[in-house]
Amino acid sequence: MEFKISKELITQLEELIRSGDDHQLETLLNDLHHADIAEILDELDFDDATYIFKVLDSEKTAEILLEMEDDVRENILKRLSPKEIAEELDELETNDAADIIAELSKDRKEEVISELQDVEHAKDIVDLLRYNENTAGGIMHKELVKVNENWSVLTCVKEMRIQAENISRVHSIYVVDDEDRLKGRLSLKDLLITSTRQQINDIYIRKLNSVKVDTEDVEVARIMQKYDLEAIPVVDELGRLVGRITIDDIVDVIRDEAEKDYQLAAGITQDVEASDSVLELTKARLPWLLIGFFIELVASVVLDGNEKAFDQYKTLIIFVPLLSATAGNIGVQASAIVVQGLANGTLKEFSRKYLSKELSVAMISGTIISVLLLIYHSLVFQQYLVGFAISISMIVVILFAGTLGTMVPLFLHKNKIDPAIATGPFITTSNDVFGIILYFTIAKLILGL
Structure with missing residues (x-):
């Protein structure tokens, strides 16, 4: 049965801390899994979490350290002496110990390493610290x-x-x-x-x-x-x-990569969490919002330049949101499949065969949507030529969106840029601008404007 934190448990722990009943604290927590204890410490204030951490045996607290939220671990480590931190690290495997030491300041690192009792263990940790954290050397164990x-x-x-x-x-x-x-x-x-x-x-x-x-x-x-x-x-x-x-190290890598790609797809430029400050969250999210703002300004200029067409055929403006949303969805779907293929190795580089497949999907989807749109426009507005112009424009815009969604992540991947960027605001805003330009260009050609 999965462990769940209750208000009663937190209250009980806080009372035991206030009364200084260390024995009862140990009895209450010793039978719990270290991941569950880490979850409990995340719910307590830093002073109470540190108190419990010092009460428990270092063999258990060493594993708890690895499961804590980053900010909680950082604050607890600040409250421990170099010798106390070294005692925790002596219980951990080399790569886990190296990960924790890497979070410390340069001076604290040296102090902690000098306090490690096992000389060979210390050498292995120092050896791991010289590797980039995103490489095999940075995540490997020395124990084998x-x-x-x-x-x-x-x-x-x-x-x-x-x-x-x-x-x-x-x-x-x-x-x-x-x-x-x-x-x-x-x-x-x-x-x-x-x-x-x-x-x-x-x-x-x-x-x-x-x-x-x-x-x-x-x-x-x-x-x-x-x-x-x-x-x-x-x-x-x-x-x-x-x-x-x-495999457990790789599960962490896959999780971290998935979180990073998810944030990139949402237009978040750096790794952040819900617990980060307002300033950090704003810095991570604002850049793509500003880029989108300026790109969408171009779209508004295009709309303003087609005021004459709106006056003559009012339904042209009615379907702009539908066109933008459909093109954006097609582009994001295409780029998501490409990014997934690049991530799992099923797609390694540009392939005419794959591009042809994506364009076929876009063509079929675009044709079905355009036919439905033509029928709707003809029944409601009874302007058959305008409906035809809008429908043809929709097919072209969808084909363009599918091409852009396929090619952009492949281009980014080839140039060593994370292609996950292409599954978010980049594709959506690009399709908005180019889609609107194509829409009015084709519609005006057909309508003779």
């Missing part, structure tokens, strides 16, 4: 199980027992040579059924997917999704095994 290709099965098992002590889950057993270069992986089944005197070199699997330290995290996610991997090894420029990336 590796064996030498020249070992016997017996030696291999002994060494694995030692290495596995500090690892929560063993996804794969990696095989390396004397220079630590990745050679392949070892099947647990083969290890169990093979003679203890057999050499690892004779039984390991040589075919293995791996990524380099500078591979982008979204590319790592695509590879792991394509080959249905629970973990993937990471190698450096010389092919040496330096870490591994597990």
Whole structure:
């Protein structure tokens, strides 16, 4: 059953904090999952959250840190000494510890690292901090199980027992040579059924997917999704095994990328959350609103320039909102499919075949909508030539919108710009302006204006 926070629980915790009943606090919270405790701390004020954090054992609070909202974690870390933070990090795997240290100021980083008890753990964390956070090196774990290709099965098992002590889950057993270069992986089944005197070199699997330290995290996610991997090894420029990336790390990458793309599609220029300040939210949202404002001004100028056409054929202006909305929807739908294809690897670059397919969809959709529009206009207004002009304009505008929605994200992708930008205000406002220009140009040609 999923845990849910109640008002009664929050009140009870606040009373225990005021009375200083640490034992009862521990009893109440120890049986809860660390993610549930993090959710509780998010609901408390920073002083109360810090109090509970210090009461609980560091083995539990280390995991809680990872689940907290960014602002809560930041404020709790400010209230902890470098030694207390180091005690938390000693309980975490290297990549999680590195993520938390990366949030600290330069001086605090050095102080915390100097307080870490495990020297090897500290070295691994420092090593991870030098990688870009959006690369394989930035999200990998240093903890893994590796064996030498020249070992016997017996030696291999002994060494694995030692290495596995500090690892929560063993996804794969990696095989390396004397220079630590990745050679392949070892099947647990083969290890169990093979003679203890057999050499690892004779039984390991040589075919293995791996990524380099500078591979982008979204590319790592695509590879792991394509080959249905629970973990993937990471190698450096010389092919040496330096870490591994597990499926839970990739879930975080996919979630973050989806959130970023969703915000870009909505016209939000930087990563923000509901808890951010009014100023931060405004800075993230205002740029595209201003761009849209100036582009739509062009559309208003086009409308003003066609005042004579409105005077003669009033129904032309009536269908402008319908035209803008339909063209915008067609463009956003086309760009959304392209962006999805680029994200999952089913579409890699411009393809005439794919463009032809999108134009066919736009043509069929446009024809159906235009026929319905022509019938409606003829029945209501009984101006058949005007209805024909509007309907033909609608088809052309829809075809243009489908083309723009397909080509723009492909162009952005080719130029290393996130194509998700093309699924939002960019396509909508562009279609408004160009659609209105095409609409009146075609309508006036047919009506002889």
